């Protein structure tokens with residue numbers, strides 16, 4: 001997809017909720033194949049502007065558990081080994097590939113307590129154009145991630161770093177995140193209800209149906225607002 005095509009697909013999903021998109025997936029016969037496990041949750045929610053909500057194109061990444069432990073005799077040696085691990089075994093090789101409108105989708109599930117999305121690297125990915133991160137693994141430094149308003153949807157808060165815990169495998173390949181098959185370039189929509197992935201070849205149709213569903217929902221909810229004497233807001237306009 002060229003930049004114009006990417007923009008055009010993304011525009012179709014602007015403002016849609018996870019539920020609209022999920023309902024749209026139902027309508028084309030894709031029940032339960034795009035909705036990620038409910039354990040993958042946003043780290044924070046902005047109920048005024050909904051700035052935690054993201055939609056974008058999947059840049060997929062896979063980390064794997066390691067079978068290598070680290071045992072060092074000195075702090076200097078440990079620092080060296082740690083640096084080598086980041087450089088050679090668990091580098092952010094995907095970061096240079098981030099394009100405007102991407103969502104970094106990381107399959108990094110392990111049973112170890114590791115938070116490979118931190119307040120430093122995640123900020124770097126967002127500054128390169130990513131709209132946020134979705135992962136079946138963990139995030140750390142979460143107070144800062146929340147303060148920095150970085151949209152991170154993760155399975156858990158993990159305190160550890162990568163060295164001694166996981167290694168980089170590959171990027172831009174098919175991954176399984178939250179029980180969903182995600183191909184590079186698929187559309188990801190994430191909000192307070194969780195995360196849904198739309199296969200790119202169904203994106204146009206699903207978005208059109210989802211838009212229709214949302215339009216009807218706005219009409220119904222607007223009537224409730226009016227009856228309740230509430231000021232209208234952008235969710236019903």
Ligand SMILES: O=C([O-])CC(=O)C(=O)O
Nearest residue numbers: 116117118119120121162
């Ligand atoms: O160093 C890491 O791997 C994760 C981290 O804490 C950060 O990026 O802030």
Ligand SMILES: [Mg+2]
Nearest residue numbers: 118119120141
């Ligand atoms: Mg950190």
